[in-house]
Amino acid sequence: xxxxxxxxxxxxTALALLLTxxxxxxxxxxxxxxxxxFQSLAWQKESVDINKRLVKEWNAAHPDIRVEYxxxxxxxxxxxxxxxxxxxxxxxxIHDASDDLADFAYGGYLxxxxxxxxxxxxxxxxxxxxxxxxxxxGVYGVPFLQEPRVLIxxxxxxxxxxxxxxxxxxxxxxxxFRQVTKELSGEGRYGVAWPLKxxxxxxxxxxxxxxxxxxxxxxxxxxxxxxGEGDQVVPDTxxxxxxxxxxxxxxxxxxxxxxxxxxxxxxxxxxxxxxFSYRQQIVEQAPKGFDWTVLPAPAGRDxxxxxxxxxxxxxxxxxxxxxxxxxFIDFLLKPANMVRLAKGDWMLPTGTEAxxxxxxxxxxxxxxxxxxxxxxxxxxxxxxxxxxxEWKDKVATPxxxxxxxxxxxAAELKKRLVTDGNRVLARYQx
Amino acid sequence: MSMRTRxxxxxxxxxxxxxxxxxxxxxxxxxxxxxxKPAPELGSLHPTWIPxxxxxxxxxxxxxxxxxxxxxxxxxxxxxxxxxxxxxxxTPMAYVMARHRTRLSTAATGWVVVSQAFPFVLLIIPLFLxxxxxxLINTLWGLVLxxxxxxxxxxxxxxxxxxxxxxxxxxxxxxxxxxxxxxTLVSVTAPLLAPGIVATxxxxxxxxxxxxxxxxxxxxxxEKQTLPVVLTHFLGAEGASDxxxxxxxxxxxxxxxxxLFAVIQRRxxxxxxxxxxxx
Numbered sequence: 001x002x003x004x005x006x007x008x009x010x011x012x013t014a015l016a017l018l019l020t021x022x023x024x025x026x027x028x029x030x031x032x033x034x035x036x037x038f039q040s041l042a043w044q045k046e047s048v049d050i051n052k053r054l055v056k057e058w059n060a061a062h063p064d065i066r067v068e069y070x071x072x073x074x075x076x077x078x079x080x081x082x083x084x085x086x087x088x089x090x091x092x093x094i095h096d097a098s099d100d101l102a103d104f105a106y107g108g109y110l111x112x113x114x115x116x117x118x119x120x121x122x123x124x125x126x127x128x129x130x131x132x133x134x135x136x137x138g139v140y141g142v143p144f145l146q147e148p149r150v151l152i153x154x155x156x157x158x159x160x161x162x163x164x165x166x167x168x169x170x171x172x173x174x175x176x177f178r179q180v181t182k183e184l185s186g187e188g189r190y191g192v193a194w195p196l197k198x199x200x201x202x203x204x205x206x207x208x209x210x211x212x213x214x215x216x217x218x219x220x221x222x223x224x225x226x227x228g229e230g231d232q233v234v235p236d237t238x239x240x241x242x243x244x245x246x247x248x249x250x251x252x253x254x255x256x257x258x259x260x261x262x263x264x265x266x267x268x269x270x271x272x273x274x275x276f277s278y279r280q281q282i283v284e285q286a287p288k289g290f291d292w293t294v295l296p297a298p299a300g301r302d303x304x305x306x307x308x309x310x311x312x313x314x315x316x317x318x319x320x321x322x323x324x325x326x327x328f329i330d331f332l333l334k335p336a337n338m339v340r341l342a343k344g345d346w347m348l349p350t351g352t353e354a355x356x357x358x359x360x361x362x363x364x365x366x367x368x369x370x371x372x373x374x375x376x377x378x379x380x381x382x383x384x385x386x387x388x389x390e391w392k393d394k395v396a397t398p399x400x401x402x403x404x405x406x407x408x409x410a411a412e413l414k415k416r417l418v419t420d421g422n423r424v425l426a427r428y429q430x
Numbered sequence: 431m432s433m434r435t436r437x438x439x440x441x442x443x444x445x446x447x448x449x450x451x452x453x454x455x456x457x458x459x460x461x462x463x464x465x466x467k468p469a470p471e472l473g474s475l476h477p478t479w480i481p482x483x484x485x486x487x488x489x490x491x492x493x494x495x496x497x498x499x500x501x502x503x504x505x506x507x508x509x510x511x512x513x514x515x516x517x518x519x520x521t522p523m524a525y526v527m528a529r530h531r532t533r534l535s536t537a538a539t540g541w542v543v544v545s546q547a548f549p550f551v552l553l554i555i556p557l558f559l560x561x562x563x564x565x566l567i568n569t570l571w572g573l574v575l576x577x578x579x580x581x582x583x584x585x586x587x588x589x590x591x592x593x594x595x596x597x598x599x600x601x602x603x604x605x606x607x608x609x610x611x612x613x614t615l616v617s618v619t620a621p622l623l624a625p626g627i628v629a630t631x632x633x634x635x636x637x638x639x640x641x642x643x644x645x646x647x648x649x650x651x652x653e654k655q656t657l658p659v660v661l662t663h664f665l666g667a668e669g670a671s672d673x674x675x676x677x678x679x680x681x682x683x684x685x686x687x688x689x690l691f692a693v694i695q696r697r698x699x700x701x702x703x704x705x706x707x708x709x
Binding site for chain 2 (some may be wrong): 002037042043044045048068069070071073074075076080083084086087088089091097258260262263265266267269277278281284285287288289425
């Protein structure tokens, strides 16, 4: 879809510019006051309320730089932004996810923020997080919210089984996790349900813990796919749980995260690996008295490392008020505000000071477990790889789905991911 | 074929029709059921068709969280205007194309068919730029313009069929009786075309009412957004959703189309049949 949009956009823009005579826009501010448009993708009520409240606070304190809140939507955000960029009507401040930024950054639509970012903001966010929004040496977004994948477990089943309860300090290893899911399985119950409707990002992101890299950048800057031992740990564990141990529900493989919740609440699955923010749905939908807990994902050779694509705030290259836009971002991401935004979205803030906020270090609803994982979060392996979307859709998704369901073996999976995959990536790197 | 065999075939046809109707109704019935379920029932391992503890909380929450009424009003303005303008433009054009067959009208008909093959992603950026130069970005009129342009080819195509279904002899008879061209059109042809015009307007209305992407791209401020765009605000990243309020809002969003269908169903059926047969 994105490729089609890009191709169509290029052809269509040329035609449209001819038709419209390249009309110049009018960005001037008649009364000397500046208006910035901030497109937010916040969607949960708490989160929308907090964003709007922060905009209101900014506007009250900055009468000459007014920010206008524009409600965006995660659905079709990429195509919507692309059209807005092409039409010269993009919002000044853009909320998106870091894995969606590469095309816009390389396309010259987003401003390189390096000369604009205040030192406090730069220093307040760890290097790992900045890397998620860095493309070709430029910084094209400020990463501010992120979520690790965690195991949400049914406390009653967990305690009754007598298995060791993992902590961020002493997580389960992948082999131990496999053993535990066997022990948690029983009559009409599976130890785990892997919702793998979109198997690629889960596999790659969790694969970092076992030293998986999959994408290797050569000295010439070109990326190739290679599958080493570390890359096989996560796929093999899931495959064996489903097909050998029968400790993972086969039916869950085609589900999205939320689809597994009824089975989880009904005691059909003892654990579900989900994004940290799914806790909100659990709080809202869990039956009365249902006791659940948040556990760290299993660790491997590289500990609890896992890939994430944080939510980001960027500035449009066409914005005539980049400096002011970054000032607003700086205000929005002051540590106290970042904590408010994180709580509204049930996610983790990226900022070091915000992460240290005592209100996030509570055991209630698993906040402390999530915060303890923050230091291990890395840039998702694929997000700067050109050609990744096609590799994901055409090669990796069907290959992993077939492998997890037992239709193909490990050798065939490797052949497809690597041989077929490199053919796809090569086309993007000529 | 014996009477018994005929009856069996007829019964089989009815069963097949019933199955098809159930299949068609399933998503809508499930939507209604979901809209009235409390949160714990939404997460139940054994979902039921009838909510065990029906609630209006999802509706309250949906109205509380999003400006649904304003969005519905915007959708209504855009869809009604698009339907009305599309038939106002398409009807005389269709008449000319159906009654005066020239190379130009044949080429125009061909172009109408071809234009339906364009993917909208190819059109959206030129449209965006044109509307920007006309200062119609972020206006409902800009959106209406797009919807009219979008609906026009198909509306024209539909109406040409309806016009051809009106016997030319009727117009000739009116002329013999002394009616002028305009009088013939207004008193003879237009009433016969009414079902077709209603069906075409309804088509344009529903296309505009359900349209999402143009509205998402062209309307910037929350005050202008239409219902399909506002519905997506109940959706989060990676498929997460606020299911109860989303179902409640989506159920409400289907009502205007259903009401409209219910009111003018007979006319549409007549219109479709009229267009289906050419003398």
